[in-house]
Amino acid sequence: MNLIKIRQLLEASVLCGAESIDQEIQCGGGADLMSDVLALMEPNSILLSGLTTLQVVYTAEMSGVMAICFVRGKRPPPEAIELARARGIVLMATRLPMFESCGRLYKAGLKGSSEVPPGTARPGKRRHP
């Protein structure tokens, strides 16, 4: 599913990264706990979050998350938008709450991070050759 479709489903506005809106997203996840994001999120994914701090953007960057959508009408501070722009991460905002946002995407066929085929995105520790 690409970000254009996700944007339509969530009735979201794009805060930055409009140039990357045609990217394909492999899976999605919703979390307010940054440790969960770090532990669970796959690369090439979209993160839905109710947190709007700078750390959400840093956390996304570390996990290889391609886009973040802030739920329930929350807007991140300008520094967070600047950081995301510099790091090539797409930011969106929707007025929908977390549950409905996740529900709409899942219903439309976007996979969860535990459902993507193993080997394509899972970090999977590589042992010494």
Add this chain to the structure above:
Amino acid sequence: MTNLSKEATKLQELAYELKVEQAMTPDPVTVAPRTPMTRLRELLRDRRISGAPVLSRGKLVGIVTIEDLIKCLMKGRTGVAVGSVMSQEVHTLCADDPLVHAVSRFQELGFGRLPVVDRASGRLVGILTMGDILRCLLKQLEVDYREEEIHRYRASHIFEDILADDIAVSFRYQVVGGDFHRAGSCSSRLRTSLLRLGLSPEAVRRVAIATYEAEMNLVIYTPGGTLDARVGKERVVVRVRDGGPGIPDIEKALTPGFSTAPDWVRAMGFGAGMGLPNIKELADEMRLDSKIGEFTDLEFGVCL
């Protein structure tokens, strides 16, 4: 979608960032109301331009274009001065307007050029055409692209260019305790550097996440410390040292879900007791040493 559409939207984004003054031709050719149209004709031909702002005592009073000249020629009025044929209603742009504003003004007015004035003084400082805008955007695209390419090229060749039996690159980052505003910036810079060194995205991802967890621990629980990364041909080793309170029970600290984080940390989405377990999970090897009231010393390695 195609790369072309991607570039097109990248251009749109640039049009928001760039200012009119970065694209305009400064100090344009100007004429006075009393300049004869015959002189204008020479100017347009010799300077290869298609119009000029009209200044009277330093003030912008009109604009005259090749179209006005053609109309004059058709009517046989070649002896008149610029002042009697110029357009007196001049639309202008401000030097600090974003380029995207200029683009929409061009679309809305249908003009080929717009004079640019200084917002405070109203003084003419340049002239802008759609050609100028295109040139400026293309140049900026190239600059952005080349900068990252050069960084990557330079860094990724270190391992090949240095003649040695073994080579490792080390870099250090200072983490400030309690500084939530900058928390994550060290890991972020480390991640960019590792990518520039040409490491695989998958290895970089594991190092970046583990380092980020460690950096957050330093910011939340300690007065600060250092992150040392050592990149060799076969592995990346990150050593994180702080002068903090130390960990009373290392085994407990490694238990998923065990946390001593205060509520304000949890409110920021951290402190769920998954930091150290996450690092252990991501790394190929990990060593943790701590002394109460003195230090914590964490080292983890990821094989390349």
